Amino acid sequence: MNPNGDTRSQVIYTYHDHPRFICATCSAVLALQDELISKSFSGREGRGFLMHSATNVKLGKKEDRPLLTGVHTVADIFCMGCNDRVGWYYHKAADLSQKYKEGKYLLEREKMVKENNWKLDE
Numbered sequence: 001m002n003p004n005g006d007t008r009s010q011v012i013y014t015y016h017d018h019p020r021f022i023c024a025t026c027s028a029v030l031a032l033q034d035e036l037i038s039k040s041f042s043g044r045e046g047r048g049f050l051m052h053s054a055t056n057v058k059l060g061k062k063e064d065r066p067l068l069t070g071v072h073t074v075a076d077i078f079c080m081g082c083n084d085r086v087g088w089y090y091h092k093a094a095d096l097s098q099k100y101k102e103g104k105y106l107l108e109r110e111k112m113v114k115e116n117n118w119k120l121d122e
Contacts, residue, residue: 021112028056028081047109054105056080070095086111
């Protein structure tokens, strides 16, 4: 999938009535809050959240990138609703102590909004 292509029509609307993270630009759902592993990660523009899964994202080109914890094979991820880069996907970690990141997503905190979907009694 071309990360620069128009994919707005492919955005899925899901996880209704569940706490989730949405894109700060277009409000597409990016992940369920239940998928959060850790808030103690660093992204390119500040804090990052390590997630088990993500939705409404497309992968960019795979590359080896030097990060704080060593070199990792990652691919930037882009929101399908607006094409903003929202983080990256961990394909491979060189260091054995970092293997737990493989197959996980790093979502940039500044690129998303926490939506709780609380229900208030009327």
